[in-house]
Amino acid sequence: MRGHSPALPTPRVRARGAALAAFVALAPLISSAAAAVGPQEITAKLPYDCALPSGPQRVAVRVTATLPDRAKAGEAIRPVGVTTTVELPAAAVADLTALKAVTVVPETRLALDVVQHGAKAAALWRGTSGATPPVAVPAKGPLTLTTTGDVPTVTAGADGDLTLTATTLGVDLALGAADGASTTPASLSLDCTLAKDADGHGLLATVPVGPLTPTPTPSGSPSPPPSASGRPVDPAPSKGSASPKGPGAPKGSTKPGTPGEGVGGSRGKAPKVGDARAGASAARPPAPRCVNENPTSKSLTAYITGYSNVRKLGGASQIPVSCVQIEQGDPQIAFPPDGTIHLLQESEAHLDHQGRKQTPPFKSTFLTFGFTPTTATMILEQAGPMTVASDVLLVFPDNIAETYVRAPLVLRVLDVEVNGTRLDVGPSCRTRTPLSSPEPDPAKYPGPHLVMLGKGQLINGTDATGYVLTSGGPLTGEVTIPAFTGCGTGGEDLDRLLTASISGPGNYIKQIQGQTCAVTVEVPTEGQCTEDRQPYEVPVPER
Known part of the structure; x- marks a missing residue:
């Protein structure tokens, strides 16, 4: 989403009221009791x-x-x-x-x-x-x-x-x-x-909905379909009519990180009215399939790719374009003791490759011991829940966003070639535990997991810069690669070899997330979704 801060004056005496105004703008997207x-x-x-x-x-x-x-x-x-x-x-x-x-x-x-x-x-x-x-x-x-x-x-x-x-x-x-x-x-x-x-x-x-004696629906005037998003959904527009934009990620939106609109009625092929991308799909780079088969009004999909250093080998491994399925949490406003005002949102996510919570397989070549070319085929496999915790500091007009992405990822090695000769690592070669990063809040997020941080800014009247969940951007972190286990076949134990060659701390990682697709928006904003509701933007890895 291309978000920006509302046009409000900068004095701190107005900040609290401005923050409340921004939160009220999110109120239609937050569930309320009936x-x-x-x-x-x-x-x-x-x-x-x-x-x-x-x-x-x-x-x-x-x-x-x-x-x-x-x-x-x-x-x-x-x-x-x-x-x-x-x-x-x-x-x-x-x-x-x-x-x-x-x-x-x-x-x-x-x-x-x-x-x-x-x-x-x-x-x-x-x-x-x-x-x-x-x-x-x-x-x-x-x-x-x-x-x-x-x-x-x-x-x-x-x-x-x-x-x-x-x-x-x-x-x-x-x-x-x-x-x-x-x-x-x-x-x-x-x-x-x-x-x-x-x-x-x-x-x-x-x-039952309505008074004790229900009012019948007039003949020829079907009621609008129910919505699972917490608000009514208008019937689909007739052919040639203008379709309202949902808040999935339009440019100039004042609601960073808000969910997309729900779609009423049975899901079918998205209408093409007002879809500016209809003739541009050929320009989109190839990417793995990324479809949410059971979306809600808060579902997002996105692609992510980037590099991860392997410090011991003096090189970097490119992690391929991977599909991420995201389920947004409800935004909340917080007033900590320091007098600042924050908009918080915690979402859940998972990798999705052919129905499995993992990246596609990827190959990397390094010079082992400084001179031996070694090529490994690997995947990153999700071993538990992935969380996306966003914190927007409301300091108008330039709101500051920090987002922590936490994911327990096990590195599995599928195949290895050393100087052109295959080294049989067997079917169970993997890190003993998930990759781990320094965790700023270990009491809330225990256990080994990767931590990546994205920082962004939402300035009034402009697109978001840096990283914001819905518009994407760079995420960086540092990871420790654990020792390996299960490597080798026929009684040959390769655990120590891989551990000595690869495992260790201080491995810098940088991932680029693309613009999200708000899956259930009837007519998404240009550049968000393909016609079959996959993310339109395929990011390019950056070092």
């Missing part, structure tokens, strides 16, 4: 068929939440206390044991259809295990996993019953080995479909 008569508790027991390494398995899923028993048109309906419990059968536990996993950290992605008067919108209920310890994998099944999390609000644009129906389910498991390190692979993702024999076909809840 006025309702009372709560309704829902508990749904749903059978799902999930794809596991050993084949499809029936999995029992229980979803609980609290919803209002009635709401008003135009007011946000907030589900609270959303909990998803997944019971994996014995066969699934055997699959985890075969991968040598002794613990798992679960995340869930429950997709829903939100329907009113035949108009449909999509919502995604995400859940995590929070700060609880990893779940131990039993010697034999079953294994029960529980996740919770805040979910999007829903707003109905007219009176009438609104239904929420569960559809697909994704279960992401971060796997832990006996020594506390990650397994190979470091994660397992299960794609699940609702079983055909599910009672009620996945219906979770019905919320």
